Amino acid sequence: MAVRALVVGGTNGIGYAMACRIASEAKSSVIISGRTKPQSIPHPNIEFRPLDASSMQQIKQYANAFKQSAQQQQLDLLIMTQGIMTMAGRTETPEGIDRKMAVHYYGKQLLIRELLPALKDDAKVVIVFDGKYGNPDKLNWDDLDLKRNFSLGNAANHCMIMNDAMIQWWAAQQRQQGIHHTRHFVHAYPGGVKTGILRDLPWYLRAPAWALGSLIAVSPETCANNLLNGVSKSAAEGNDHGRFWSNIDNKGRLIGNKAIWTEEQMQRIAEHTWKLVDGR
Secondary structure (H helix, E strand, O other): OOOEEEEEOOOOHHHHHHHHHHHOOOOOEEEEEEOOOOOOOOOOOEEEEEOOOOOHHHHHHHHHHHHHHOOOOOEEEEEEOOOOOOOOOOOEOOOOOEHHHHHHHHHHHHHHHHHHHHEEEEEEEEEEOOOOOOOHHHOOOOOOOOOOOOOHHHHHHHHHHHHHHHHHHHHHHHHHOOOOOOOEEEEEOOOOEOOHHHHHOOHHHHHHHHHHHHHHOEOHHHHHHHHHHHHHHHHHHHHHOOOOEEEEOOOOOEOOOOOOOOHHHHHHHHHHHHHHHOOO
16 A cells, blocks of 8 residues: 655664665655665655754744645654664753753654644554653653753653653544544554664763674664554554554554543643743
8 A cells, every 4th residue: 555654763773664664665655854864765765854853943844844845645654763862961952952852752742743734634643762661650740841850761751751641642632623533643662673873872881782782672674564563553453442542562562551641631741842842
């Protein structure tokens, strides 16, 4: 089946493998976006569009241009795999957001919001970060963007948990608005994958990280195959039961023990998110 996809973070690693897997299917077309164009684009139906996914302003400009150019070709898949591996402390973008949190959470949610009009009624939206291990009990409700309580662990957990909450929020919005859409929102856990992201680690951590990765990590191609199959299966099963969000693991299996967020909790996280990304 012909698929039109946008893969943000698709210039390397998991995103690149997912983009190539989709592009290998007849009549499909894929747009990949990231900071730097890949040296090799193996399929003629892959197009590159640059994007700094840590900048909320750039995301808005990118999305506006995308919607203007894609009015007749809406998306079947919006996939966001952008990530950053760093041991640095809080490092703010010019917009006052920690760069790691901007890439792993705020930019992903802004892309969904801004590109929603460009999605087909039955499109699938996929966040690849960590839909498995977040701890809701450790969410700091009074400091969601961690201006005062930043640590690497807190930042990772907040991004995991807020992405979890927001896929449920998007599904709830779809239902509450009475729109006859069956868009499905997925937060995926990729597990250990042999990607170039380890190059961003301090030099003294690269060797042990590579050694551990060689034992437990899979190739980006294997990960891409597992996640894409899991997205299709979880969306079909969820839609059959009126559930338009899913968390999946690195094998593409549904994670069934996720916390269910209340309407008040989801709305509080959404309002915080929009206030921050819009600079209000």
